[in-house]
Amino acid sequence: MTWRKYVPQILDNLIWFILVGVILFFATQSDKFLTPVTLRNILVAASVLGLLVVGQTFVLLTGNFDLSAESTLGLAGLVGLWLIVPAGVPTRGGDVGLNPYLAIVIVLALGALIGLINGVLITVFKMNNFIVTLAMLIIVRGAILRFTEGQAVTAGESAGAETFSALGHNSLFTLPWLGRVPLSVLVVLATYAVAHVVLQHRPFGRELYAIGGNRGAALASGIDPDRRLVQVYVLSGVMAAFAGWMLAGRLGSVQQNLGEGMIFNVFAAAVIGGISLQGGRGAVIGAFGGVLLLASINAGLNLMRVSVFWIQVIQGVVILVAMFIDAQKVRFRGPVVSSAYTRGGAAASTEPMAAAD
């Protein structure tokens, strides 16, 4: 019986065990996997997805969805590049040549505006969050199509473009072995650190868990759930725009399909990382584990020269396996639970399907 004591803890931190297992597996399959280049690629790929996931985590914890994030990312990246391209540059752009810092502010404000619209429609007009953000996903994607008319927007060479692209491009310093450390990776790590502190140690974060756990009880405890919802949607929009800025900077040239289909990976990473789709459960650090896992699998399979078609299938299977193991947690949960099992705020306890009654 003693081993049972550790089962819940292992299950709560499952994502890290899976991640280590997957990394070890790929390391045995390809000697190129545990190299600075591959690891840096994984981290870079994880940084854009990571920003989307961090924003989505706030929304998911309240028991809501933000499907529109990937379109917001696309629009933000596109508008950002379009704004900074000066006149006379032989690429398609806005010929505005806007100050890059101002462009960044506008891009983030655009994300905030989309989030605000989502939030207001959902709270003030009591519309279903899934449908509202789905509609927003389509509308914003449509706006992108209208905006680009099928053509790419490219940053080109200019001082403004350099500044704007720094987030996606530059590195601040180098580490032994790993080499240069991308700025985007550092920014994302810092973002997760801040998000963790906000969610676990500030009233705002704890209130989100309460709203997701039982909105009525949160209301009766003096929280204004509608206000918090608008705030998390704005946050999610800003984080998506942030990710769009980062991705556009890295790519230097943006197509109309920027970010398309990313939302599936966002949900996959969050759920694998232990964020409950019912709200009220999960830790943002676990979601970051989910991001790293997806990026590692992607990189590993690429190294193994697995066909892109199979990569999708395998990612889907990984999600199902993670959910299967997660569902088994219920079996270990008797009527009396050891206190070690419930570590309160930081508990990555997740049964997305467990009834909350």
Added chain:
Amino acid sequence: MDESRTVSDNVIELRGIGKSFPGVRALAGVDFTVRRGEIHALVGKNGAGKSTLMHVLTGIYPADEGEILVRGERVDPMTPARARQAGIVLVAQHAKFVPGLSIAENIFVGEWPRWRGGFVDWGQLYRKAQDRLDQVGLDLDVRRKAEGLSVAERQMVDIARALFADASVVILDEPTAPLPKHEVELLFRFVRRQRERGASFVYISHYLEEVFALADRVTIVRDGQVVGVHPVSAVTPRELIRAISGTDVERFRRTARATEGDAVLRIAGLSRPGAYEGVDLTLHAGEVVGLTGLEGCGNAALARGLFGLEPMGEGNVDLDGRLYWARQPGEALAQGVAYLPRDRHGLGIIGIRGVRENVALPILRRLSNRLGMIRGGEERRLVAGYVEALGIKTAGIDQPVELLSGGNQQKVVVAKLVATRPKVLLLDEPTQGVDVQAKVEILRIVDDLTTRGVAVGVVSDELSELLEICDRIVVFYRGRIASEFRRGESDWTHEAVLGVIEGGAVRDDVA
């Protein structure tokens, strides 16, 4: 009861049932029988093993030991499918109905009579459904939509549905908790009538007066064991309480109030159309005021309105001499008015989160330092203090609240409210779904709060309880205050207050 009956009279017989969960022995050597045409009450504290026993009987949990006999035949192992086959039916507190469908459709859900082309034969459906309801003496139009049914009517239709399915025993789990008084009587009459027709019932309830009113025999479980099986006529309420709790539960006694405190909450001419009208009411420091009346008389609506869960309406309210108004619970709490909801699961607890997070929720900002960070150590100390002071039984302050018993869940909500340091505490049916011992403990906490100057309003239709804990009782009738009673005066009796609760109409008509 006639003790000479033979074994074959037992519709259900459980012998030596044992059930363990990791780390806890939930049931040990439990014998439990239900006879034909009997209402058998099953009583015990929250967590005593009643639910586990019923889960074993309905096949949800397999028993580790013992055997189950249905009409003398052994069923092993019991599974939910076999329980259904054997006619063991559990009627839930909130019976599941498809609200948009008619009663008839709900009764026959999934097996509607059909014409040959597969189309539903509506005529036959309604006829058959009406016949069946007539058989059990339920006077309802089967064409009505199920959403129009009251909770008690739903339960009765659900029981009827179970009886048609040739139930050997119908399990009623706390059926009366969500029911207003007059519907309880309706339900009881119906259940008694079905007993006369030979149906058997297991009746689970915390309300002991209901056990005495309804049941033939009573089985008492404590700590997973049966501590007594008696004909109801052979036990007294006091004996029953002692058997349930294992100790002599003291009756609650209100500490005598030394002096009349200052007015804390003054309500003058507060009206909300359709809810209450022209309410004048003052709550004083250290006073417990009962707000009672028939269902929908305005007492509960007033509490919800004052707390900002519903619009307050129009009128003048002041708190400690300052204008009081709340459009949202947050505003009420900020001004010093706290409310304990009757719907514990909907508005009280956050089941999946821990005790600590539940209790600290309304005061997180007070617990934060200048940088806006929650001071974790102080939070733990504070919550641990409440757990200790209120006697909340939990495996730790981070135990999810849904794993606690009903009484302890309620104490978590009380702790949360007390932590806000309210000036006025409104309690809406505070002892609903709470066992006898926890009930007394909760009343004691309330009593203790008044010694610290909190003004307490208790919304309840448990008149005997109000008479125990209140200093004053205000009776509402059709949205208006009909009368007021004071402890120590000659009309401080059950009969007098009840007279106004139900006879308020007379005064209203005269006025």
